[in-house]
Amino acid sequence: MTSASEGTAGKSPRRISVDLKTLGPALALLLLCIIGFLLNPAFVSEGNLTNLLTRSAFIGIIAVGATFVITAGGIDLSVGSMAAAIAGVMIIVMDNAVETLGTGVPTVLLGCGVAIILGIGAGWINGVLTTKGKIEAFIVTLGTMGIYRSLVTYFADGGTLSLNFEVRGTYRPVYYDSFLGLPFPVWVFIAVAICGWLLLNRTAFGRYCTAIGSNEAVAKYSAINVDRIKTLTYIIQGLCVAFATIIYVPRLGSASASTGVLWELEAIAAVIIGGTVLKGGYGRIGGTILGALILTTIGNILNFTDMISNYLNGTMQGLIIIVAVFLQRSDWKLGKNKKS
Amino acid sequence: MLMKKTLGVMAVTGALAFAGSAIAQDKIKIGVSYPTPTHAWAAGMNWHAEQAEKRLEALYPDVDLILVNSPDPSAQASALEDLVSVHQIDALVVLPFESEPLTDPVLNVKKSGAWITVVDRGLSQPGIEDLYVAGNNPELGRVSAKYMKTRLKDGDNIVVLRGIPTVIDNERFDAFMEEIEGSGINVLDHKHANWNRDDGFEVMQDFLSRFPDIDAVWAQDDDIAIGVVAALKQAGRDGDGMFVVGGAGMKETIKSIMDGDTLIPVDVLYPPAMIATAMDATVAAFKSNGPVAGRYILGATLITPENAESYYFPESPF
Numbered sequence: 276m277t278s279a280s281e282g283t284a285g286k287s288p289r290r291i292s293v294d295l296k297t298l299g300p301a302l303a304l305l306l307l308c309i310i311g312f313l314l315n316p317a318f319v320s321e322g323n324l325t326n327l328l329t330r331s332a333f334i335g336i337i338a339v340g341a342t343f344v345i346t347a348g349g350i351d352l353s354v355g356s357m358a359a360a361i362a363g364v365m366i367i368v369m370d371n372a373v374e375t376l377g378t379g380v381p382t383v384l385l386g387c388g389v390a391i392i393l394g395i396g397a398g399w400i401n402g403v404l405t406t407k408g409k410i411e412a413f414i415v416t417l418g419t420m421g422i423y424r425s426l427v428t429y430f431a432d433g434g435t436l437s438l439n440f441e442v443r444g445t446y447r448p449v450y451y452d453s454f455l456g457l458p459f460p461v462w463v464f465i466a467v468a469i470c471g472w473l474l475l476n477r478t479a480f481g482r483y484c485t486a487i488g489s490n491e492a493v494a495k496y497s498a499i500n501v502d503r504i505k506t507l508t509y510i511i512q513g514l515c516v517a518f519a520t521i522i523y524v525p526r527l528g529s530a531s532a533s534t535g536v537l538w539e540l541e542a543i544a545a546v547i548i549g550g551t552v553l554k555g556g557y558g559r560i561g562g563t564i565l566g567a568l569i570l571t572t573i574g575n576i577l578n579f580t581d582m583i584s585n586y587l588n589g590t591m592q593g594l595i596i597i598v599a600v601f602l603q604r605s606d607w608k609l610g611k612n613k614k615s
Numbered sequence: 616m617l618m619k620k621t622l623g624v625m626a627v628t629g630a631l632a633f634a635g636s637a638i639a640q641d642k643i644k645i646g647v648s649y650p651t652p653t654h655a656w657a658a659g660m661n662w663h664a665e666q667a668e669k670r671l672e673a674l675y676p677d678v679d680l681i682l683v684n685s686p687d688p689s690a691q692a693s694a695l696e697d698l699v700s701v702h703q704i705d706a707l708v709v710l711p712f713e714s715e716p717l718t719d720p721v722l723n724v725k726k727s728g729a730w731i732t733v734v735d736r737g738l739s740q741p742g743i744e745d746l747y748v749a750g751n752n753p754e755l756g757r758v759s760a761k762y763m764k765t766r767l768k769d770g771d772n773i774v775v776l777r778g779i780p781t782v783i784d785n786e787r788f789d790a791f792m793e794e795i796e797g798s799g800i801n802v803l804d805h806k807h808a809n810w811n812r813d814d815g816f817e818v819m820q821d822f823l824s825r826f827p828d829i830d831a832v833w834a835q836d837d838d839i840a841i842g843v844v845a846a847l848k849q850a851g852r853d854g855d856g857m858f859v860v861g862g863a864g865m866k867e868t869i870k871s872i873m874d875g876d877t878l879i880p881v882d883v884l885y886p887p888a889m890i891a892t893a894m895d896a897t898v899a900a901f902k903s904n905g906p907v908a909g910r911y912i913l914g915a916t917l918i919t920p921e922n923a924e925s926y927y928f929p930e931s932p933f
Binding site for chain 2: 588
């Protein structure tokens with residue numbers, strides 16, 4: 276905390292309080308990493324750190340999309356089921372394309388193309404039902420959550436869909452191979468994060484999202500096409516889910532009804548831990564990334580120790596999430612007090 | 616003219632329907648109720664139930680099996696009521712969704728005079744069922760541990776991946792630990808991987824980062840084992856005699872055992888096909904001259920390359 280104030284010593288006190296708030300999630304992550312290291316030095320081994328980063332890529336990429344939806348005052352509960360359904364359809368399409376396209380790169384590209392189209396389509400459905408259909412986002416996405424989940428169960432006949440073995444061989448490097456020491460999923464995560472940050476902080480679209488989230492009526496009177504912007508946030512969310520699925524499928528080459536269960540809640544938790552306000556109007560991509568890393572790190576640390584009963588894993592995760600958000604909100608209050 | 620014709624047709628269909636129901640009266644009607652398949656094991660059970668229905672109805676023309684699956688416990692309770700009131704079943708084969716909420720509904724079926732066969736998950740009151748057919752969870756743990764002991768020596772290290780925290784998981788795990796005790800094999804740690812490939816992958820990745828020396832893995836379940844194998848291959852630690860023991864009897868796993876895979880050399884059976892065993896035994900209660908009532912606990916067979924073929928069902932979804 277003190278080091279943070281020293282770092283911005285030249286600026287006004289108001290500025291310092293804002294910095295403290297944005298630093299909250301980073302400090303929480305740092306603290307978790309120190310705990311992890313103290314429990315077991317192997318925590319900071321290169322292998323574990325790349326595992327951690329790769330693993331956070333799924334939730335992280337989805338959470339970047341969720342940051343837009345939540346900033347604009349919406350919510351999307353369907354992302355986990357959507358990921359499972361997209362993964363299922365991708366696998367079916369690729370398996371069927373083997374006869375015509377072979378087991379090489381074209382089949383994989385076809386699968387990825389299908390994933391992106393489905394992601395955009397599914398996001399568009401959520402968006403249009405919310406805006407044109409005038410149904411609350413919570414209800415729309417609760418509905419689509421059930422629909423996508425049961426669709427993947429139906430496609431898999433209740434079982435598991437598995438990717439053709441040779442296609443898996445072609446596709447496998449997308450998850451397992453590295454570039455400059457970082458696995459490909461991490462690069463995708465970084466790219467999505469940078470694009471998301473630019474879009475939210477450096478474009479009119481990003482400002483519109485924030486405006487709609489803080490006051491939809493005012494945004495409408497300010498000649499912002501609210502329906503279009505809101506629908507676009509859901510489409511971005513769908514696209515992010517598609518990217519996450521594209522890097523998820525080569526990991527185990529299968530999809531079933533248990534794929535992506537609770538991803539929606541993890542993504543929303545990552546967004547909120549990162550400092551975005553759940554009721555909309557304020558979003559932070561950088562915080563979301565940290566939030567996703569914090570969530571994955573908690574799970575990782577719990578696997579690194581046997582001090583805590585396995586049955587209490589959920590308790591530890593819940594506590595850390597609440598404490599992380601509490602720290603951040605109290606900083607938020609501190610800033611306001613200083614201002615007044 | 617037209618009117619007359621219609622009436623005639625109606626009379627004929629009516630007579631046919633009557634004749635149909637008269638024939639059905641003589642049939643032995645057996646209701647089979649189980650949860651809607653939402654995961655691979657249950658999908659396998661559904662498939663085996665359908666196979667058994669076809670086979671038994673072809674074998675005994677006077678046996679009528681009625682398969683019903685229900686998405687939740689209350690739907691299953693209603694399904695049981697319908698089986699009694701609409702179909703007037705002579706026997707019920709039921710895999711209860713949950714023990715507690717289905718005990719009373721099954722008791723009501725019993726009161727209608729039907730034979731009751733309970734599969735896998737027992738009811739919360741003893742003495743309702745005539746026949747109980749189930750897999751053997753403690754035995755699954757014990758057989759897995761015995762196999763570990765044949766392959767490992769004093770001082771070797773294993774890690775354990777458990778299922779979803781439930782009674783089933785505890786029974787398997789406790790029996791495994793009891794059998795392994797005193798063998799000198801170290802169980803480094805055990806974590807829940809929720810009978811799920813993704814969790815199996817992540818938990819195993821963390822075990823591999825945490826423990827530099829692991830000689831074998833008890834994954835307890837074939838889905839977890841698939842995740843474990845992916846993690847081992849990623850870390851390049853799938854050689855040096857490392858092996859993984861799963862459980863259940865997934866067709867892909869059994870196929871690779873038949874092909875002589877060394878990473879998953881064996882599997883321990885906890886078969887979804889037990890529903891077919893229950894249906895066979897229930898039909899036998901009407902057809903056989905031998906007594907059937909009692910408890911039929913299946914063994915947890917160790918599947919090896921030698922016997923794998925008889926447990927391989929390529930058509931089944933599991």
